[in-house]
Structures are given as structure tokens and as C-alpha cells.
Amino acid sequence: MNSILAPIFTRRSIRQFLPSTLTEAQLRDLLEAAMAAPSACAKDPWRFLVVQEKAHLTALAAGLPNGAFLKDAAAGIVVCGDLQAAHDGQLSFLLQDCGAAIENLLLAASLLGLGACWLGVHPRQERIEQLRHLCRIPESILPVAVIALGRPGEEKPPRTRHQDAFVRRETW
Numbered sequence: 001m002n003s004i005l006a007p008i009f010t011r012r013s014i015r016q017f018l019p020s021t022l023t024e025a026q027l028r029d030l031l032e033a034a035m036a037a038p039s040a041c042a043k044d045p046w047r048f049l050v051v052q053e054k055a056h057l058t059a060l061a062a063g064l065p066n067g068a069f070l071k072d073a074a075a076g077i078v079v080c081g082d083l084q085a086a087h088d089g090q091l092s093f094l095l096q097d098c099g100a101a102i103e104n105l106l107l108a109a110s111l112l113g114l115g116a117c118w119l120g121v122h123p124r125q126e127r128i129e130q131l132r133h134l135c136r137i138p139e140s141i142l143p144v145a146v147i148a149l150g151r152p153g154e155e156k157p158p159r160t161r162h163q164d165a166f167v168r169r170e171t172w
Ligand SMILES: Cc1cc2nc3c(=O)[nH]c(=O)nc-3n(C[C@H](O)[C@H](O)[C@H](O)COP(=O)(O)O)c2cc1C
Pocket: 011, 012, 013, 014, 015, 066, 067, 117, 118, 119, 120, 121
């Protein structure tokens, strides 16, 4: 692993959080990083819903089968997309753009010393509906994922999952 790329290898999914709150400056930094991501034709269809109230986080966690630990997080950022804003009105562009924003957000969290984990929502319809209900997200806005954020309660080693077998040259 090239040490210049350490910030990439150091980012890991953190699923244990210590009690904490996020400052407005930290939130701003995270959202600025997310919105620095590439997006198709720079349409920036991403939208972000910040959840910090304990009771709200607990309710959201209950609707995410693999995200129970969201209840211990300082914040959850629901990353959504606006299909009307997406390039060519295409769901695929919306999802690719939101994915790029999410990775930027996760890298920024790691660089700021925060723990973070991507919690899958789309395409699980029941999770989408639950989030719509709890966060009053309109039909025109698609929740894609929730990012749990907080003071890390666990440490994980840097790593890559590089495999030579996943790489072809010139032709398949
Ligand atoms: C689309 C997507 C959905 C994910 N959903 C969850 C989830 O619901 N719960 C969870 O704990 N981790 C979730 N993850 C995180 C992955 O489990 C994690 O990235 C993977 O195990 C690799 O570990 P690392 O992030 O530490 O490198 C998700 C990741 C992606 C990209």
C-alpha cells in the first residue's frame, strides 16, 4: 500500500460509537466534502438530511436491519437523490452520483477522526418507505443510504482488498 494513499486505506466501517455530538463545523466539513464529488454533467442531484435527535436516530435505527448501532451515533446523514435533478432524469446517474458523494463523505469523516458507516437503503423498498415515513421525505426524493457518524468506539487497521484476479489487461 502506497503511504501517500493512506487516507483511502485508513477509512473503515465503524459500527461502535462513544457518546458525542457533531459540531456545526464538522457537519459543514462533511457536507462540503460530499458535495465536492464528481456527478454526471455536474447536475448534483444529491440531497442530505441530517438527523441528530437521539429519539429520531433510535427510530431510524429500528428500520435498518443492519444498522441498529445508528442509535448510538452522534448523527445520521440520509443521503437522498432528486430524480428530476439527475442527468437525463436517470436513476442510474442519481445512484452513481450519490455513491460518489457518500464515499467522499466517508473519507472526510475518517480524515476528521470520526467513525462512520454506510447503511444501505436503496433498493430495499421497506427501508425506503420507513425513511420516507419517519423523515417525511417526499415522493420526488429517493433515500439512497444513511451514513452513521460519531466518535469511534472501535479501531480497525488500514487495508486494501486488492486482488490481482479482479484485474484484466486490454481484453477480458
Ligand atoms: C451499498 C452499501 C451498503 C452497505 N450497507 C451496510 C449496512 O446496512 N450495515 C453495515 O453495517 N454496513 C454496511 N455497508 C458497509 C460494508 O459492510 C463495508 O463497507 C464492507 O464490509 C467493507 O468494510 P470497510 O468499509 O471497513 O472497508 C454497506 C456498504 C455499501 C457500499
